[in-house]
Structure formats: C-alpha cells, structure tokens
Amino acid sequence: xxxxxxxxxxxxxxxxxxxxxxxxxxxxxxxxxxxxxxxxxxxxxxxxxxxxxxxxxxxxxxxxxxxxxxxxxxxxxxxxxxxxxxxxxxxxxxxxxxxxxxxxxxxxxxxxxxxxxxxxxxxxxxxxxxxxxxxxxxxxxxxxxxxxxxxxxxxxxxxxxxxxxxxxxxxxxxxxxxxxxxxxxxxxxxxxxxxxxxxxxxxxxxxxxxxxxxxxxxxxxxxx
Numbered sequence: 430x431x432x433x434x435x436x437x438x439x440x441x442x443x444x445x446x447x448x449x450x451x452x453x454x455x456x457x458x459x460x461x462x463x464x465x466x467x468x469x470x471x472x473x474x475x476x477x478x479x480x481x482x483x484x485x486x487x488x489x490x491x492x493x494x495x496x497x498x499x500x501x502x503x504x505x506x507x508x509x510x511x512x513x514x515x516x517x518x519x520x521x522x523x524x525x526x527x528x529x530x531x532x533x534x535x536x537x538x539x540x541x542x543x544x545x546x547x548x549x550x551x552x553x554x555x556x557x558x559x560x561x562x563x564x565x566x567x568x569x570x571x572x573x574x575x576x577x578x579x580x581x582x583x584x585x586x587x588x589x590x591x592x593x594x595x596x597x598x599x600x601x602x603x604x605x606x607x608x609x610x611x612x613x614x615x616x617x618x619x620x621x622x623x624x625x626x627x628x629x630x631x632x633x634x635x636x637x638x639x640x641x642x643x644x645x646x647x648x649x650x651x652x653x
Contacts, residue, residue: 450491451506452479460491460501472498519616528558529608534584536570536577547587554591554611557618564605577605585609 455475462470462478465485473481482489482503490509493500530553532546550560562584564577581598588609595610613621 448510450494451488452482455489455491455499455501457499459498460489461496461498463492463500463502465503478503522616529561530558531561531563534562534564534580536564536566536573536580538580547584550584550588550609551591554588554609555613555618556622557611557613557615559595559611560588560592560609562607562609563601566603566605571603574600574605581605581607 457475459472459474460478462473462481464470464481465487470481478489478501485503487503488506489501490504490506491499491501530550532550532553534543534546538546550562553560562581564580566577570576578598585594585607592609592611594607596606596608598605598607611618
C-alpha cells in the first residue's frame with residue numbers, strides 16, 4: 430500500500446509517469462467505485478471508499494477524474510505505477526530499436542524488379558522495422574506525381590499483411606516518399622522468429638498415411 434507523499438516517487442526518466450490522485454488526495458464527496466477484482470461497487474461516499482481500500486490493505490486510485498462522479502479503483506498503487514513504467518519503458522525500447530529501411534523505385538519499374546523490392550520490404554517489416562518507400566523521378570516524370578501515388582498505394586496494398594501506412598505519399602524534392610510501419614514491434618518479431626526456428630528444428634514424425642522407407646511391404650495375393 431502506498432503511504433509516502435508524491436515526492437517519494439522514483440525520479441529516473443523511465444519511472445517518471447503521470448501520477449493519479451490517491452487515497453486522501455481524492456477530495457470529492459463521492460466516487461464511482463471499482464473493486465480490486467474489477468467488480469462494480471457503485472457510487473459511494475468517499476469515506477466509505479477509503480475505508481474499503483484500507484480494509485483491503487490497498488490504495489484508492491482515481492482512474493477517471495473527469496467522470497461525474499469520478500471513478501476510483503481499489504488497487505496496489507505501487508504495483509500499478511511499476512507495471513505502467515515497465516510498459517512505457519518497453520514501448521520506448523521498441524521505438525528506439527526500430528530502424529527505418531529504405532526501398533527505392535523508378536516510376537517505370539519492371540515486374541521482376543518490383544517483386545524483388547516487395548520481398549525486401551516484407552522481410553524488413555517481418556523483422557519489426559519500418560520501410561521508407563521512395564520513388565526517384567527523372568526529368569519529365571516529376572510532372573506525373575499521380576502515377577507515383579498509384580505505385581506507392583499498390584505497394585502498400587501488396588505488403589499490407591506485414592505493415593500499414595504511417596505517412597501517405599508526399600513529395601520530397603525530386604522524390605516521392607511513403608513510410609510503412611510493421612504490424613509487430615521489434616520484440617514481437619524477434620520472439621516470432623525464434624519460435625519459427627524452434628519449430629523448424631523439431632523432429633517431424635510420420636503421419637498415419639506415411640510409411641517408413643524400410644517398412645516391410647504388404648503381401649500381395651500372388652505372394653500368399
């Protein structure tokens with residue numbers, strides 16, 4: 430149960446998160462109370478909510494201050510803060526580890542080259558990295574940006590299984606760029622890749638329809 434003042438909270442950057450009002454800092458006449466297991470208790474006087482939290486040896490935390498009346502939940506505030514900080518830390522780590530990979534196109538690109546670029550982009554996205562798709566315009570091609578938009582939109586659709594558009598096609602000097610972000614973050618992509626490795630190394634057992642090469646042949650009518 431949290432007993433120290435707000436100034437006692439961790440000051441390191443990874444633990445500096447928004448701190449809701451707790452316990453006697455909640456100065457309202459009544460709250461809509463949520464119990465420690467998520468059960469709806471209903472609207473109760475603040476004194477009763479504080480008493481129930483104290484009896485459970487937990488904290489009363491204001492989780493929705495703008496509601497009428499405010500919503501408060503009985504929980505372990507210290508544990509709540511720690512878990513929230515860990516999630517924020519993980520999100521920052523994933524963001525920092527994400528690399529922006531670049532895939533370049535010409536406006537007039539043949540089918541084979543396009544497929545090569547698409548497969549490269551899919552590999553980047555599967556690995557949890559973002560893809561910056563760039564069209565390099567030549568000469569009069571700059572007067573046909575609509576063709577560039579169509580090409581990038583087609584590209585986004587072709588890799589949509591692995592990522593989605595984060596920034597739509599825009600002109601950047603003589604080029605047109607679009608950014609596609611992965612559906613899975615770096616940690617998830619790494620865990621999935623490890624799982625595939627383990628699955629590939631696992632011994633494959635023959636199914637009921639498969640017969641080992643050294644198994645004796647079934648006798649025929651002639652051999653009986």
